Amino acid sequence: MRRGVLLYGPPAAGKDTVTAALTELDSGYVLFPRLKIGTGKTRGYRMGTPEQLADLEARGDVIYRNDRYGNVYVVDRPGLDDVLDGGRTPVVHLGQMAGVERVAALFPARWVRVLLWCSKETTARRSPGRGDTDTVARLAAWDATQADLADHPQAGWELRIDTETTAPREAARSIDHLVRSTSSGS
Incomplete structure (x- = not known):
């Protein structure tokens, strides 16, 4: 069965940290490297060009695209197929x-849907600590995430994790347990 994890949350909520803990727990978990067109951080992304994006869009292979921080981030069908191999x-x-x-x-x-959360104050503290040079933009994105959640009160989260009170390994074990139980039909 094809399965995956959707980690949603504001900037600095711990998506990278929890993913690292998941991959330590089981090497079958793999960060999906979104296609990024732009500048800045490259780790965890497949860097692309506007021409690649146009080609994906022309073929209907863009599943989701968002523009933030002056960049374009893409979840694409060929990229997901590649990871699921x-x-x-x-x-x-x-x-x-x-x-x-x-x-x-x-x-x-x-897809297992997981909401990772932290306070805006925690984002403000974590953002520069992880090397962000645009913490003000990250805090604006935190506000947008909170508004996004308010607009989707019935989002269907299968798991909610407060990363201020839950250690990354504990979060990873909870996610793994949910993935395994839903994959087996339990």
Whole structure:
């Protein structure tokens, strides 16, 4: 069965940290490297060009696209297919409910939806600590995430994790347990 994890939350909520803990727990979990067109951080992304994006869009292979921080971030069908080869479980990081909804609706897999949360104060503290040079933009994105959640009160989260009170390994074990139990039909 094709399966994946959708991690949603504001900037600095711990998506990278929890994903690292998941991959330590089970090497079958793989960060889905979104296609990024732009500048800045490259780790965890497949860097692309505007021409690649236009080609994907022309073929209908863009599942979700968002523009933030002056960049374009893409969840694409060929990229997800590539990660799912060999039975791997992609962990997709998203910061918009529209992305969660589109990936779940447009890419056939058993998606486990996980909300990672932290306070705005925690984002303000964590952001510069992880090397962000645009913390003000990250805090604006935190506000947008909170508003996004308010607009989607029935989002269908299968798991909610407060990363201020839950250790990354504990979060990873909870996610893994849910993925395994839903994959087995329990």
